[in-house]
Amino acid sequence: MAEKIERVKTLIVGSGPAGYTAAIYASRADLKPVLYTGMEPGGQLTTTTEVDNFPGYPEGIDGPTMMVQLQQQAERFGTDVRIGLVTGVELSDEIGGIHKLTIDNSKEIEAETVIISTGASAKYLNIPSEQRLRGGGVSACAVCDGFFYKGQDVAIVGAGDTAAEEASYLANICNKVTMLVRKDYMRASKAMQHRVNSLENIEIKYNTEVDEVLGDQVVEGLRVVNNQTGEKEDISITGLFIAIGHKPNTDIFKGQLDMDETGYIITKGKSTKTNRPGVFASGDAQDKEYRQAVTAAGTGCMAALDAERYLATVETEKEVVS
Secondary structure (H helix, E strand, C coil), X not given: CCCCCEEEEEEEECCCHHHHHHHHHHHHCCCCCEEECCCCCCHHHHXXXXXXXXXXXXXXXXXXXXXXXXXXXXXXXCCEEECCCEEEEECCCCCCCCEEEEECCCEEEEEEEEEECCCEEECCCCCHHHHHXXXXXXXXXXXXXXXXXXXXXXXXXXCCHHHHHHHHHHHCCCCEEEEECCCCCCCCCHHHHHHHHCCCCEEEECCEEEEEEECCCCCCEEEEEECCCCCEEEECCCEEEECCCEEECCHHHCCCCCECCCCCECCCCCCCECCCCCEEECHHHCCCXXXXXXXXXXXXXXXXXXXXXXXXXXXXXXXXXC
């Protein structure tokens, strides 16, 4: 490496609510954290226009502003926030061991503790009109954004338990929910299917896919196509929710950390501890159940506390040995 290897107490990977909250707690505990933002500084909330369900904002706040404020709060206590992407990882399996990470294929950092808060990315349909209207009526989180469509007609794409659960949630606050299922059956459990079918304001369209999202600045409708007959139909809606899954941004850690089949990092019990001593996971990188900003922030706090206690234990053992 051309640059000198840097040694830090705590390295935080990722800059969403989990990463910045971990940074706030770690810096207040004098762990002198260094945080690398990754490719999407601020995480998924930077693509959200309005955050109405985070405590402490009675009038709501737009996502990018909220993330800027979290960064400023972390920096106020001494966090060193840096733009950069982790491109290489060598995690120690020894208590008190040093973890080695490479940034942007050029800079090497040695860390006594690592807090992973790389988040997860929602899967989208990847059609131009959908991408253009993300934040303008296209959302990947009904629990986050459904409130803005109260009493309106919306559509949701998906056929699994998450899609069924979000369709049921939307049905309680929206006038009508059109559920688009690509195949002629749903993948959701029988219990979830029964719940969806029992709600009168949910209409399920099988063998149906999105052809185009209609609208210039905001969603005004949806053109769908029957993938068996080729017949197209326009639906009048104001919100489109994509519920076809999430992919945790954890590929760089595969082979070193325990993960489930999807790639979510497995943590021990109610802690943020991974299978490697001194490595902790928080936020959507390890949470596939809730995926909310407030729960991510909570696990960021937990990760910093776990890191602080781990370092104190290692220091105590060193003193005993000496």
